[in-house]
Amino acid sequence: MGKIVDTVVEKIVFLCGILSVIFVILIFGFLFIESFAFFKNFGILKFIFGRYWCPNSEPVLFGIFSLLMGSFFVTLGACLIAVPVGVMTALYISEVVNKSVRDILKFLVELMAAIPSVVIGFIGMIILVPCVRKLFNIPTGLTAFSGSVMLAFMAMPTIVTISEDAIRSVPWQYREGALALGATKWQTVRRIVLKTARPAIIAAIMLGIGRVIGETMTVMMITGNSSRIPHSIFEPVRTMTAVIAAEMGETVNGSMHYRALFSIGLMLFLITFTINFVADLFLGKNKNK
Template sequence: MCGMLSVIFVILIFGFLFVESFTFLKNFGIFRFITGKHWFPASNPPSFGILPLIIGSILITFGACIIAIPISIMSALFISEIAPENLRDFLKFLIELMAAIPSVIIGFIGMIILVPFIKKTFNLSTGLTAFSGSIVLAFMSMPTMISISEDAIHSVPWKYKEGAIALGATKWQTIRKVVLKAAMPGIIAAIMLGIGRIIGETMAVMMVTGNASNIPKTIFVPVRTMTATIAAEMGETVRGSMHYRSLFAIGLILFLITFIINLIADLFLRKIRR
């Protein structure tokens, strides 16, 4: 029953986004909307190209993944396989605590400490860059990724490790070839949840990326994401206007992207389980 309800909710959300953005997409054209290089909703005539926003979102997500995934897997391995028991409990507690930090606070810390640091270190005109956004998002997603990967690694039966060790494999070989392999479906699920959190994150990103809707050429320039655009502009639009509806269309695209990512993750998980 509850499962049915949640499916109905998802369909309703999709329907809502679709209805709100339908007239806009019909008038402006989906293709022009997605591939347009300029986002000037307030100029005359307005231009609603979200390519820079999509690229901004993807760039930041990609950067955050590159930072977060290796660190998360290694941390999870350390916590579950190498750390002594009392340290393990303590670290696990700390990481679950980290997951509870509100995104605004992480964004705030990023703005005060990270942004000036990046400006100084890389000698940039502004520290509000895609790179800063990636780092902040990596920090936000790591607790989720570590915690769930750790659960997956910890639930690998002791007998697998024993079997490998009894054959003369070293601890490291056992971890690399047996434990990681057996825990892989769980680790992938953890990573996907982390990516979900990265793509959907709004507040922290808005505070550290500079929000300039240009197509970025490097990771050291300000970018703007789809989520930040919706959050920043929704308050300024006239209800029912073209601009208002275009924001719903962005929401629809965002929804589709996360949907596709989850779908791929699901297919991948199923393939591995088999």
């Protein structure tokens, strides 16, 4: 009797275990099938390098180059802000302050990760967008830059938490060696700790980037949704995620437009898949040390 229960349980948990692989395959397969039909019809190069996204024009144009550029600009901007600030914060939390302050700071960072993206988008709309417009004296504050700033806040919890873990897991002996030779604490941190934790910090940054590229609601609310190819970060842009979110509701099931949106989904899937895969390699590298 007990034996049977054990065998049944093992089968059940095994099924649940392989579910995640099944889902990844299902998601990829589903996106691929819809996109394949689209690529056959429209052409994959015309899709990636086409300059215009005009699903309602005649003839229809589904070039996502402007969207790629939009995503790229927003992500780049967010990284430029989030990476240095995030890594420095991780350093401050793990190396400078004592335990009780560290707990409070980590708690706040965790809270930040919990704030819904719509709320961040809304705050951006109300507070940041008018500021940006006045500050840089441009016709609209709904720009890639505004998106970058808000998205930087969403990437920071990821970057801070993972980097902080990595920095703190650098063995104490490494530091003692340098400190014993008369280096200041900061020199030790800069030369020894940062170097040892580097792979994990890179992974943290990549995971943060992954989160920014995939973010939808915030960008949709504050980047202006203009499908022109941006020339600077202070112009309105439209990202891949925003297009899907904005247009999916209006499409006819099975139409060209519908499939084009799935193709964008496939692109996003492949980009984030690569980022996460590489980040995981870096994290694994850190653990093996």
